[in-house]
Amino acid sequence: MDTLRSQFFIRPEVAFLNFGSFGACPRPVFEDYQRWQRELEEEPVQFITVNGPRYLRESREALAEYIRCNADDIVYVMNPSYAVNIIAKSLNLSPGDEILTTNLEYGACDKAWNYYCKKSGAKYVRQPVSLPVASQEQIIEEVKKGITKNTKMLFISHITSSTGMILPVKALCDWAKSQGLLTFVDGAHAPGQIPLDLGSLNADIYTGACHKWMMAPKGCSFLYVKREYQGLFDPLIISWGYDSPITSGSLFQDYHQVQGTRDFSAFLTVPKAIEFMRDYQWEKVSAECRAMVRNNAQRFFDLLNTKPICPVNEAFIAQMLSIRIQTPNPDKLKAHLFDEYQVEVPVIVHEDKVFLRYSIQGFNTQKDLDRLYDALVEVLSEGELLSSF
Ligand SMILES: Cc1ncc(COP(=O)(O)O)c(C=O)c1O
Structure with missing residues (x-):
């Protein structure tokens, strides 16, 4: 999927894990x-x-x-x-x-x-x-x-x-x-x-x-x-x-x-x-993205001691995964992840719960999710903006 990165304008230094909000348009x-x-x-x-x-x-x-x-x-x-x-x-x-x-x-x-x-x-x-x-x-x-x-x-x-x-x-x-x-x-x-x-x-x-x-x-x-x-x-x-x-x-x-x-x-x-999408065999790209979304899910659940909100399978999950998290300040956490780690990921308040939702698109690689994971490990250890359940 690395080769697809050059087809997008997304800044190379950013781990862009928020395709869900506004998409991103490829060069052609x-x-x-x-x-x-x-x-x-x-x-x-x-x-x-x-x-x-x-x-x-x-x-x-x-x-x-x-x-x-x-x-x-x-x-x-x-x-x-x-x-x-x-x-x-x-x-x-x-x-x-x-x-x-x-x-x-x-x-x-x-x-x-x-x-x-x-x-x-x-x-x-x-x-x-x-x-x-x-x-x-x-x-x-x-x-x-x-x-x-x-x-x-x-x-x-x-x-x-x-x-x-x-x-x-x-x-x-x-x-x-x-x-x-x-x-x-x-x-x-x-x-x-x-x-x-x-x-x-x-x-x-x-x-x-x-x-x-x-x-x-x-x-x-x-x-x-x-x-x-x-x-x-x-x-x-x-x-x-x-x-x-x-x-x-x-x-x-x-x-x-x-x-x-x-x-x-x-x-x-x-x-x-x-x-x-046809030129780049998007069905295959999409299947790889879905696999990456699912294969990474458990380690985030483990890190945050949280449970999936639905079965993590093809019936429920495609290229986005929402993870329930515990934070006293969702906006500050989102800004912190971007400012300190260049991780673009939404932290969303819905009713009485807060979710961190990662999206995987064809230009993402495992490194992007690893960067998010490592950032969360650090933020957790600091104890101010994130805690495990
Ligand atoms: C489920 C759902 N419905 C509707 C919308 C509305 O999209 P827009 O703000 O582009 O009208 C969004 C936007 O993310 C959405 O996620």
């Missing part, structure tokens, strides 16, 4: 991004009004093939937060309606749902998933307990953010559909990290980030909505695509793609990002 994909931006500036009118819609369609087609859905059922959005806001704002929630979710969701999405639920008198039900998780069945049974006659939708992460856990979304969506609910999967971390087949997932709505594990430049994500539900959702920004005499043939595209003047170059790099 970034060059493609700049090529699109240059073309835009060379002839903005042609780019935005004449060629742009075709470029966007071609990019959507490549993405659709990669995540296995119809290209007209996805629109590019800047980030998953944007997608969640499109959906939550338009759901026309009534007082008493409930959105069923878990207590493991991403904080910004919780905020968006809380906002729209509060405005409409609806309830955002964060059904607790108890840690440590023993099995997928446990998660399914615990989530199921949250349904009531008022539940309208299941909203659930494909891979959780703070806890880095793959959730059994297919089984949960199958169950939710059998109960007549809409299903919305937050797949911010999924595309590029685990194989995705939207056609068989039973998610009515799905959002994923291309700028994380697919390695596109920042500001490149998508929203998928099954054809029969597309009419429910208004654009977040009302612009020329709304109520327009000129249509692309898909109101879903017109509504969400035409969002005023903007630089959509990042969206156009998706075919290049997919090509990059």
Whole structure:
């Protein structure tokens, strides 16, 4: 995996173990991004009004093939937060309606749902998933307990953010559909990290980030909505695509793609990002990363005298591992690891627990995790910012 390092801009002196937060773009994909931006500036009118819609369609087609859905059922959005806001704002929630979710969701999405639920008198039900998780069945049974006659939708992460856990979304969506609910999967971390087949997932709505594990430049994500539900959702920004005499043939595209003047170059790099992964046999790279994540887990658990929060196997863990830690000052610990050891790793507070989450990408080597380990040994021995359980 060492050879891949030169394909990324990541500073050589940093042990970069936080791919999960914002991804990182490889050189060929970034060059493609700049090529699109240059073309835009060379002839903005042609780019935005004449060629742009075709470029966007071609990019959507490549993405659709990669995540296995119809290209007209996805629109590019800047980030998953944007997608969640499109959906939550338009759901026309009534007082008493409930959105069923878990207590493991991403904080910004919780905020968006809380906002729209509060405005409409609806309830955002964060059904607790108890840690440590023993099995997928446990998660399914615990989530199921949250349904009531008022539940309208299941909203659930494909891979959780703070806890880095793959959730059994297919089984949960199958169950939710059998109960007549809409299903919305937050797949911010999924595309590029685990194989995705939207056609068989039973998610009515799905959002994923291309700028994380697919390695596109920042500001490149998508929203998928099954054809029969597309009419429910208004654009977040009302612009020329709304109520327009000129249509692309898909109101879903017109509504969400035409969002005023903007630089959509990042969206156009998706075919290049997919090509990059193909060129470097990403399935193999990814399998090596997953093996490195898992093979290192136990020594971190031993060092910190902590237990895994879920089984450390292929069903639950991909390229991220969250380790429960004990620290009086999470922010200071994170800064200390970077400032003193050049280890970039997130220390995340979730409810009453603190997690250290390492991500492994194709450019990481065992040395990066060794540096983290050695740093933790030292910080533990100092006794101020970290203690074992
Ligand atoms: C599970 C999950 N959902 C949604 C998001 C939102 O991503 P953004 O801040 O890019 O909208 C993230 C970001 O890390 C995430 O981890």
